[in-house]
Amino acid sequence: MxxxxxxxxxxxxxxxxxxxRSEAGLPPPRRVIIADDTTSADTAYRLACEGTALLWRGDFQNARQLLHALARRTERKPKKASRPGQKARDKAKGGAASPIEAFNLHRLAQSQRARTLGMLLLPFEASHEVPLRRAPDVRDACEQVYGPASEPYVASMRELLGMIGAYEWRKKGVEIPALEDRIHPWYGVFSPVRGEYVDLVATEPLPAKTLAFDIGTGTGVLAAVLARRGVQRVVATDQDPRALACARENIAQLGYAGEVEIVQADLFPEGRAPLVVCNPPWVPARPSSPVERAVYDPDSAMLRGFLQGLAEHLAPGGEGWLLLSDLAEHLGLRPREELMGWIDAAGLKVLGRSDIRPRHPRATDAADPxxxxRSAEVTTLWRLGVR
Structure with missing residues (x-):
């Protein structure tokens, strides 16, 4: 360490x-004070907003309650002072922000909230124990994320709670109907809780059953679905060591270790395959932490890389399956014309497509910013071939 x-x-x-320690890669706060059970939520919130971190020395459960209190304060909408002509401008704009403005405001609010809540810190012993009253046993959860520790350290309580939640998800698993089994996501590896893209891969007619590449496998869920559908050999790639270990464990637990090979690669493995599948991050924006890399893809780098390299890795007559939500289009972040232009520039053509509507709760939540x-979003499996 x-x-x-x-x-x-x-x-x-x-x-x-x-x-x-910070899994988000944040630097240690410059200003740190000691806080305990006598610290009020209003005081803690003021200090956190000012950039002062609070190292907790009180009761663990009281710290958890304080974090909830801070979260409620971050959700309060400040009263805006009306500027001259502001009402007229709002009316001219229809009284609402454009989709891209709404997205940027949402991301800014998320970032500010994360920064504020990350200011509540906890001490840890070298054994990963939290030396506070009523602290739960978090050693296994920390061990799975941080690995062995050799000295005491400090980390945010928000990060610890995220690790505890991920630890429980890893034990419980996520039910995948297409597998009639569960996938066990690791901390920092995208969990297949949104199953639309999995359903598309589970039902689309296969061009061949000899070999398939799964690009950016994550938990290994799509590789497992392909193996279950009878594909004789699947080569699944990823760059992240944690994702690679997660995929290997899931594939072994599901009984497909003989059919699926997990390899570390930047997008494509060597060779060509009659089927190449990729589910890249859907939103072209910068992630604020490593955990968000499965959702946010700056400048659509992975999407463009997949399209640019696909023709060189498709066997004659093969198909590339691109699984992509059109949420970015509805947010004004990537027009459909741009996607089609990339497909054409890569020497590819669209053979067909299958669409599915999202089923997650936020798609119908009118309070979601x-x-x-989200209500207009469609997830598509694009069948691509070489021109």
Missing amino acids: SDLPRIHWTEDGIERSAAW LHAA
């Missing part, structure tokens, strides 16, 4: 420090 950054604070008049785009 010697290569980890250090966090510094003053406690009882003594300068102290510890290793700093991106409801207009």
Whole structure:
């Protein structure tokens, strides 16, 4: 752990420090004060908004309640002072932000919320134990994410709760009807809770059953679906070490280790296949943490990379299956014409497509800030071939 950054604070008049852990890659806060059960939520919120972190020394469950109180305060909408002519401008604009403005405001609010809630910090022993009253046993959850520890460290409570939740999901698993079994996602690996794209791969007629590539496999769910459908050999790729380990474990538990090979690669493995499947991140925006890389793809880099390299990795007469939501189009982030232009420039043609509507709760939640785009969203399996 010697290569980890250090966090510094003053406690009882003594300068102290510890290793700093952040899965989001955030630097340690510069200003840290000690907080405990006597610290009010209003005080904590003010300090967190100012960029001061609070290292907790009180009861663990009280810290959890304080985090909930901070979250409620971040959701309060501030009263806006009316500027001259503002009402007229709002009326001219229809009283609502454009889709891309709504998206940018939503992302900004998410970022500010994460930064504020991340200011509540916890101490950890080298054993991953939290030395606070009523603290749960979090050693296994931390071990799965951080690996072995050799010295005490400090991390945010919000991150710890995320790891606990991921640990429970990993144990419980996510039911995948197309597999009649469960997939067990690891922390930081995109969970297939939205099953539309899985259903598309499970029902689309296969061009061949000899070999398939699964690009960016994540949990390995699509590779497993292809194997279950009778594809004799599946080569699944990913770059992230955690995703590779997660996929290998899932494939082994499902009994497809003989049919599915998991390899580390930047997009494509060597060779050609009659079927190449890819479910890239759907939104061309910058992720704010490594966990978001499965959702946000800056400048559509993975999508463009898949399209540009597909022709070189398709066997004659083969098909590339691109699984892509059109949410970015409804948000004004990537027009359909741009996608079609990339397909054409890569020497590809559209052989066909299958569409499916999302089933997740936010698609029908009128209170969601991106409801207009989500309610119109369609997920498509694009069947692509070489021109």
